[in-house]
Amino acid sequence: MLLTEAARLAEIDLDIPCGGQGRCGRCAVIVADGEGVRCRSTVRLSAEDLTAGYVLACQTVVEGDAVVIIPPQEKIERRLVTDKTAGEIALPFTYDPQQHQPMRLMSLTIDPPTMHDQTDDWSRLKRSMATTFDVLDLVADLDTLRSLASTLRQADWTVTAVVETDTWDRPEGPPRLVDLLPGGQMQHLWGVAVDIGTTTVSVYLVDLLTGEVVAKAAEYNGQIRRGEDVISRIIYASKNDGLAELESLVVATINEVIQRAARRAKVDPGEIYKMTVAGNSTMIHLLLGLAADSIRLDPFVTTINHPPPVRASQLDIAIHPQASVDCLPGVASYVGADISAGVLGSQMCDSEATSLFLDVGTNGETVLGDCDWMISCACSAGPAFEGAGVRDGMRATVGAIEEVWINSQTYEPTYRVIPDLRLEARGQPTPPRGICGSGLISLLAETFITGLIDKAGNLNFDAGSPRIRQGEHGPEYVVAWEGETEHGRDIVFSKVDIDNLIRAKAAIYAGFTVLALSVGTDLSTVDQVLIGGSFGQHINIEKAIQIGLLPDMPWEKFRFMGNTALQGALLALLNRGVRRQVAEVARRMTYLELSSDNTFFDAFTAALFLPHTDLTSFPSVAEVLASREDEP
Amino acid sequence: MLLTEAARLAEIDLDIPCGGQGRCGRCAVIVADGEGVRCRSTVRLSAEDLTAGYVLACQTVVEGDAVVIIPPQEKIERRLVTDKTAGEIALPFTYDPQQHQPMRLMSLTIDPPTMHDQTDDWSRLKRSMATTFDVLDLVADLDTLRSLASTLRQADWTVTAVVETDTWDRPEGPPRLVDLLPGGQMQHLWGVAVDIGTTTVSVYLVDLLTGEVVAKAAEYNGQIRRGEDVISRIIYASKNDGLAELESLVVATINEVIQRAARRAKVDPGEIYKMTVAGNSTMIHLLLGLAADSIRLDPFVTTINHPPPVRASQLDIAIHPQASVDCLPGVASYVGADISAGVLGSQMCDSEATSLFLDVGTNGETVLGDCDWMISCACSAGPAFEGAGVRDGMRATVGAIEEVWINSQTYEPTYRVIPDLRLEARGQPTPPRGICGSGLISLLAETFITGLIDKAGNLNFDAGSPRIRQGEHGPEYVVAWEGETEHGRDIVFSKVDIDNLIRAKAAIYAGFTVLALSVGTDLSTVDQVLIGGSFGQHINIEKAIQIGLLPDMPWEKFRFMGNTALQGALLALLNRGVRRQVAEVARRMTYLELSSDNTFFDAFTAALFLPHTDLTSFPSVAEVLASREDEP
DSSP states (O other), rough: BHHHHHHTTTTTOOOOOTTTSSSSSSTTTEEEEOTTTSSSTTTTTHHHHHTTTEEEGGGEEEOOOOOEOOOHHHHHHHHOOOSSSSOOOOOSSSOHHHHOSSSSEOOOOOOOOOTOOOOOHHHHHHHHHHHHHHSSOEEEEEEHHHTTHHHHHHTTEEEEEEEEBBTTBBBBBOOOOEEEESSOSSSSEEEEEEEESSEEEEEEEEEEEEEEEEEEEEEGGGGGGSSSEEEEHHHHHEEEEEEHHHHHHHHHHHHHHHHHHHHTOOOOGGGEEEEEEEEEEEHHHHHHHHHHHHHHTTTOSSSSSSOOOOEEETTTOOOOOEEEEOOOOOTTTOOOOHHHHHHHHHHHHOOOEEEEEEEESSEEEEEEESSSSSEEEEOOOOGGTTTSSSBOOOOOTEEEEEEEOOOOOOOEEEEOOOOHHHHHHOOOOOOOOOEOHHHHHHHHHHHHHHHBOTTTOOBGGGGGTTTTTEEEEEEEEEEEOOGGGSSSOOHHHHHHHHHHHHHHHHHHHHHHHHHHHHOOOOGGSSEEEEEEEEGGOOOOHHHHHHTSSSSOGGGGEEEEEHHHHHHHHHHHHHHHHHHHOOOOOOOOOOEGGGOOOHHHHHHHHTTTSSSSSSGGGGGGHHHHHHHHHOOO | BBHHHHHHTOOOOOOOTTTTSSSSSSSEEEEETTTTTTESOOTTTHHHHHHHHHHGGGEEOSSOOOOEEEOOOOHHOOOOOSSOOOOOOOOOOOOOOHHHHHHEEEEEEEOOOOBBOOOHHHHHHHHHHHHHOOOOOOEEOHHHHHHOOOOHHHTTTTTEEEOOOOOOBTOOOEEEEEEEEEOOOOOOOEEEEEOOSSSSSEEEEETTTTTEEEEEEEEEEEGGGGGGSHHHHHHHHHHHHHHHHHHHHHHHHHHHHHHHHHHHHHHGGGGGEEEEEEOHHHHHHHTTOOOOOHHTTTOOOOOOOOOOOOHHHTTTTTOOOOEEEOOOOSSSSBOOHHHHHHHHTGGGGGGGGGGGEEEEEEEEEEEEOSSOOOEEEEEEEHHHHGSSSSSBOOOOEEEEEEEEEEEETTOOOEEEEEOHHHHHHHHHHOOOOEEEEEHHHHHHHHHHHHTOTTTTTBOOOOOOTEEEEETTTEEEEEEEEEGSSSSOOOOOOOOHHHHHHHHHHHHHHHHHHHHHHHTTOOOGGEEEEESSTTGGGOOOOOHHHHHTTOOOGGGGGEEOOOSHHHHHHHHHHHHHHHHOOOOOOHHHHHHHOGGGGGHHHHHHHHHHSSSOOGGGOOOHHHHHHHHHHHOO
């Protein structure tokens, strides 16, 4: 008897979304005393899992007595990272604000002026800062000086100075008074780290006194409605007032996301005194109001790779107007600050192992190298992996189908939806609203592996499933019927979506190929694959390999880095040494221009199949396909 | 026979506005061969004049043959300084832009990017600036970067960089790219020096390549309509949006005056790349949008005496938006950048002679000292001396009565009007529109000396002149009848005007007294009196002494410095060494707070008479008064 059957008899509800074929790994249980059991397949389990005693219930036959532990479901499901909660962020250093942080709070009481000491307010404050804190040559912007007189008097000469001691472009200072607060206000000092993705803008709200991330938030980049990838944005920006419009759209998104994070943490956004920004070069240019045309046109150069820090007020960012906004440096037009921040966040630049770093965003930016050398490239993947530009695509938030399994007999899907926590608390399921990027990869892999689509992505009407139909916009597979969904409409996966996804994955895979070729090697020399990007952490590696998005390697070689760009921005926000290192990484990295090279086009064309024209480079997928053909 | 009578017989027209009493000095002629002449009085002539052979025609009797030269009228009249022409400005150093000037033009041709050199535009420009001009660590504001890509490409990579190598607060640099011009544009590099007077705003437009002042302009400060002196402006600024309104009013005036100067020199104001500003502390605060309340309230301190340079765009000054606007430093609330600039402009800080420096503006700021010590004070004189706050007052421009003589027999006035040059060219007189400051001093002195008013300023109705009458607003003296004037209304000098002028001169004179007392001396130890201020240069010293505005000293001790504040701004604009020296002067100068001291009030009260309660300190005036009483 299969363990799944035994569980059913014991009225224990085990999830078997793949229909008991050992493909989804969702029925993993621990055999504590394993005398009476026999495993048929452990393909979904890692070596670590096996050591820990995990087996797949659907692949395990009970032949005698056995003690089986069913772990809590959340230990099996990967931890959901929505924009709701601030998870633990592990810093690769022990945060010491005095050593790492240029932002400081300094509380002081100043001798008021008298008829015998008519020193002006500013000199008086500077004198006090020098004697109390040894801060010399303090400077301030005009706007800060404008409120000086009233703050000093209203606070009866006891104030807290918010000081930025240095910036990356002026490491020697002078220290700048960013704000002067009445009274003693030493409790918090807020900063934000921002990642401007082409599709998604994400922020961390951070207390710079402790290094703690107190809130997160994310939202689609408001520029999407003016073009889904960087090229269409650049073209839009080059016409009429397009640049100003795109600038204000992304600023509006940033402000909204910051406000949401701030509201959750009960922080006034006006008290945020520092912001670091990661983003690709186009996103950074559009944020700063810099023309991006040259990024698109041969020979593809940016206006600036290392932008100077600017004031929040210059960009209409709704934090403290005098806050520094520090855009991290990029390498080239298509390898921007998101990648240099990501390389740093992933620490590949400190390792002797050969790493392939991949940021699966709208642009597929890839870096190959180690602590001695790094070569990078970028290819336009489009926004499909972020759930945009897809019929029922959505961002990975409440109501998104984030994983799908298809029963290879019935072609009926089972899916997991990012839950509404209130419904979940009441034991109610969350109805789906759409499909996010990881759900799309899942769908593409499952429809392919189950034979619902062929290697070119054509839907198999011969399968006889009522879910395969001719839709309004072409062939489609119905993932959820209208009765199951939140909005009462069918959620479908269409041929158009499939083609988009295949082009996206082909572009990214072609990038790997060309990078490896350019240094005279192939992907077999890669010791680890680091997957960054806010979306990357949601990828199911098995399924990503099955569609040919990731190279076919042992799963142990893959490491999910999360949103490395955002992490890089966070590290730079918290540590001036890291900020300098980002600049160093950006300077060191070689950039390979794919468009000047036919190799890329050839590699792209070869990758326009599932998983690839050359099936021999995907042995694990070949094996699964072969086993499918063996089925009755 | 008097020389005036001889001239009349010879049909030579000699001006005798005072009626031939030897008081006005306007009938000065040169006796080339003087055997047959005898002078009765030379009181209006200097030792220099006498050496040169000058006599007063009305005081010289012809007793035999004589050769008399009548000099061209302009050699007698002081040179008119209207806002129309750029006079010669003598610099106390030989201008060497390489040595003195932080603003530079650098023309260069840059290698364009290729697929093999995808260096970003900004790094490419910096690289070229470093190799061509040895300019390292160039920085730029965001706005400058915004046009970088298009300028470089439109100009086909040949450009001219406008660079500011350093500022007073950052003498080590880094150099800043202020603008990037297409092609080679090495002909001119424009700057402006601005003096913001409480009443009048004046500018010099300067070519920083040559140091030449190419145009001047001046206009009433638009803030006047919101208060005539600094105190009423501060009160206005402290209410509702008063500060923002006053800021925008003065900015509008500055922009208008700059535009006028630029138009005259056929310069685009957008090509002005540097601005230095002198002004009293309140004017500087209001320009910068800094609250000025504390200037008015005990213990009278400013927000900042040494403001940092700001960008023109931050203040809405309509020159190049990235131009530095450098407000010169002040000493205290009532001894501002106008005075430190003035002390520097007058060079009293380099002299061993004890100087009394006086800026006769709306505030009477005074400095006593030499190269070793300086003490300063300020007293609110009001705007009367600038022609404002007086019934028929006006600025010293076309149509202003600038000097008046009253016939002591007939009480009929003769006046000189600042001429309309077009009318003058056609030999037509310019009809008067009002009375400017120097005309008012002249009127006050003449009415007093001729007995039309008494020492308390009351009009003498017993004189029997039809010009003395009861006007709508009290007693008045008619200076010009409606038929003579441009607007067809009488121009009058009223009791209210007289009282305003007496209070103004009393405040200024009391300042001298208190300064001298504070260092244990009196005015007799003063070696020279330096008269600054845009208005100061128009003062007739004899008449200023007669009303008790200036101390009664030999005329040789007085030196007109012109608008020293504007000159100081000009020197600072042209010479970074001088700019540093202004800061040094401002730091060195001791400030005496008059309001904390009863001595000032006593001195002020004593000075509320013509010329003063203590006539013994005005011996020359006493003599004139005595001679008047001797007359029949």
